[in-house]
Amino acid sequence: MRISVGCDMVEFKEYYKKARGELGAIEENIILRNPDHLIVWREGGEILGHAIWHETNTEEHRAGAPRDAKDKELLEKLLGGKRDFVELHELWLRKEHRGKGYGSGFFVFFEKLMAERGHDAIVYYADDPAALAICRKRGYKEAYGVELEGETYYVFYLPLKHP
Numbered sequence: 001m002r003i004s005v006g007c008d009m010v011e012f013k014e015y016y017k018k019a020r021g022e023l024g025a026i027e028e029n030i031i032l033r034n035p036d037h038l039i040v041w042r043e044g045g046e047i048l049g050h051a052i053w054h055e056t057n058t059e060e061h062r063a064g065a066p067r068d069a070k071d072k073e074l075l076e077k078l079l080g081g082k083r084d085f086v087e088l089h090e091l092w093l094r095k096e097h098r099g100k101g102y103g104s105g106f107f108v109f110f111e112k113l114m115a116e117r118g119h120d121a122i123v124y125y126a127d128d129p130a131a132l133a134i135c136r137k138r139g140y141k142e143a144y145g146v147e148l149e150g151e152t153y154y155v156f157y158l159p160l161k162h163p
Helices: 009-019 025-033 069-079 102-116 129-137
Strands: 002-005 038-043 046-057 060-062 084-093 121-126 141-148 151-159
Touching: 002 102, 009 025, 009 038, 009 046, 025 046, 025 084, 038 102, 046 060, 046 102, 069 121, 069 141, 069 151, 084 102, 102 121, 102 129, 121 129, 129 151
Parallel strands: 084 121
Antiparallel strands: 002 038, 038 046, 046 084, 121 151, 141 151
16 A cells, blocks of 8 residues: 555546545645645555645634634634644545555554644544544544534544654
C-alpha cells in the first residue's frame, strides 16, 4: 500500500462515485482550492481509500463559514482557547481493505505530514468505531456529543510536535 498527496481529479471522481456516490460540492471545493488537501492510498495503481483535509480554526468551519456556538465552545474547551488547526474533513477506506492496518498507517503518515508543514494541531470529527479506536490508541484528546446533521460525533484533537 502506498499513500500519496494529490490525485488526478477525473480519476478521483470516478473512484469516489463507485465508493461513496457523487462527490459533494464542499469536498470538491476543498480539493480544487488546494489539490494537496486530498490524500489517497493505493495498491497496484488502484485507489483503496482517501482523506480530505483543510486548514481552519475555532472561529470558522471552512473558509468564511462561521462555526455554530456549541461547536465553537466545545473546540475552545478541547483546544484550550482560540486556535488554528487542520481538520481531517473526510476519511474513507473501501470495506474490503479495512482491518489491514491501513487506517493506522494513514494516521502516522498524516500526523507527520502536518507537523512537517508547520501545522500545530489536528481535529477530527468521527463516528466510525475503527476511527474512534485509532484516535484513542494514538493519544488524541476526546470530546463527546457533537450533533452534526442529525448524527452524534466524537471530536478528537492532537497537538503536533514539529520536527
